[in-house]
Amino acid sequence: MRSRLPALALALLLVTSGPVLSGCAISSIAASTPGSTVLTFWQYYDGTQKEWLEAEVQRFEERNPGVEIELVQVVGSQQDQKLLASVATGSTPDLFTNNIVVDFPTLVAGGVMRDLTPHWESFPDADRFPDHATWEDEGRIYNLMSYTNLVGLYYNQDILDEYGLAPPTTLDELQAAMETVEAGGKYGGVALSGAADVEGAWLFAPQLLGLGVGYCNLAESAQQVTEAFRRIAAWRETDSLPRAAATWDQNASWQQFMTGRYAFALNGNWQLGNVKEAGFRYGTAQFPAPTGGRSQVFPGGEGFAIGSKSQHPDLAWKFLEQLMSPESGLAVYEAAGSIPLHEQAAAAPEIQQDPLVAPFVAATRDAAPWPNNPNTAAMQKALGTAVSSVISGEQSPEDGARDAIESVAEAREQGGGGCA
Structure with missing residues (x-):
């Protein structure tokens, strides 16, 4: 289980770059409209990162009438256990965030994540991301990163x-x-x-x-x-x-x-x-x-995945495509200071011409593999x-x-x- 990084570029945390975890129980922050298709998205963001994700949800819903994304606040330390349990009941969320280094091996082994390889191979902008934007297990892609923290x-x-x-x-x-x-x-x-x-x-x-x-x-x-x-x-x-x-x-x-x-x-x-x-x-x-x-x-940040039991995997992928877009990459930079991985977003003047950001952008080009x-x-x-x-x-x-x-x-x- 690894991110595809250059062999010579050698180990977060999380480590962590990680977000401030909410102390509340799993809870929904949005109610669905009758007749709409609802995607559930488990996440543990707080502060500016949460504001960014909420804005992305609003943008997606405006562009896709009849589709709603229900953000569910999860206690980060409890998420793995709840995700593993959701596989047994066939009720995995459609989408979720995860701490790439801490969560990824456990979630892949537990069958929580949907194989994203076919989607990524047909994604037009796939070659505009560095290798460590995708996280693999046995040659199959299960996790995507749109930004990183260093x-x-x-x-x-x-x-x-x-x-x-x-x-x-x-x-x-x-x-x-x-x-x-x-x-x-x-x-x-x-x-x-x-x-x-x-x-x-x-x-x-x-x-x-x-x-x-x-x-x-x-x-x-x-x-x-x-x-x-x-x-x-x-x-x-x-x-x-x-x-x-x-x-x-x-x-x-x-x-x-x-x-x-x-x-x-x-x-x-x-x-x-x-x-x-x-x-x-x-x-x-x-x-x-x-x-x-x-x-x-080391590169830090969160990965995005689709639940293995999602009833709407194509719609979930459509939202992931939005999160991987240059527009979304710039938005997370402006909201939270995270470094977008899409090369078009990373090359934006507001990033390239900011001397405070430049060292972190440079670090993404030779990040160490976990x-x-x-x-x-x-x-x-x-x-x-x-x-x-x-x-x-x-x-x-x-x-x-x-x-x-x-x-x-x-x-x-x-x-x-x-x-x-």
């Missing part, structure tokens, strides 16, 4: 100017810049999520990905893994990275950056709207590259736990690296052993 570097231009620094392009340059800032005694170095979960793993992984090291070959790359752990330990020891970051999620670390007390933040493109509220000048860049490697990050293992979420959790323990000082970088390698390998084996 991590990169934000910087406080006022602090950089004060110390005569340029935005770093490598991890070595980032470390040198943070040491300069710390020596001044006025500001911190970097705000990032070091939480003991997939978020901490997602922010740590790019230190290895650009070297060709990922979840599939940690054991064979023990020296590089240990060096990456030593790097974050050095950041913590010099106070460039506070110990408190061991518990920060992406939102908490972003709030720290927005105080103006940190020179840098490692976070995602979904913060592009929020950074406009900063009380200082700012900029963005791609995630700093490791020495001897290139900048490379491991081909149904236990990928556990592999990420294992890495994130080790990262958090080193940032907090509970473990040495050597012990953290060893635990990460061993725990990821164990999770991989529990998932059947597959990876690349």
Whole structure:
């Protein structure tokens, strides 16, 4: 089960790029009109992403009289269980969103997703998407992505100017810049999520990905893994990275950056709207590259699928075609800051000419593929736990690296052993 990505481009989360999950039970937010054809769409969006989807539904219904899409709010953590149960009762939703890395393997194995291969092969714009827009199992396509979310570097231009620094392009340059800032005694170095979960793993992984090291070959790359752990330990020891970051999620670390007390933040493109509220000048860049490697990050975001028991698969596909259109891609960018994958949308002047967005768009061209293992979420959790323990000082970088390698390998084996 994998996204089709270039072989050399090697591991979200979710990770996560993920949306804020609603705490309510499954509930409909729209009532159907008698005599209409109703498509059910299970989703767990909140905020701007939800507003975007609601606008897409309205546009579709206006263009297709007699067809209604009923958006059903689902608690994200409960969705897999409910989808699997819906297969047994023959009542899968017509459409649903899913966390590509966490949900996809389980849902495919449970027969929840309809095979989209025939639709995609006849889709006129199929060749205008990168390979990682489609997610496959045994050569069949079951999931589509119209946009992606990636991590990169934000910087406080006022602090950089004060110390005569340029935005770093490598991890070595980032470390040198943070040491300069710390020596001044006025500001911190970097705000990032070091939480003991997939978020901490997602922010740590790019230190290895650009070297060709990922979840599939940690054991064979023990020296590089240990060096990456030593790097974050050095950041913590010099106070460039506070110990408190061991518990920060992406939102908490972003709030720290927005105080103006940190020179840098490692976070995602979904913060592009929020950074406009900063009380200082700012900029963005791609995630700093490791020495001897290139900048490379994992792609995040949600996938779209059709339920295997849908009674209206052709109509459901028609709505997916709309979500994969350039118009919809630009709409999700404008609403939520997500990067559209359709090449026409990605080439739009409002995206290409925005210097804040450009680094994230560039990152989509060489995104790393996720491991081909149904236990990928556990592999990420294992890495994130080790990262958090080193940032907090509970473990040495050597012990953290060893635990990460061993725990990821164990999770991989529990998932059947597959990876690349």
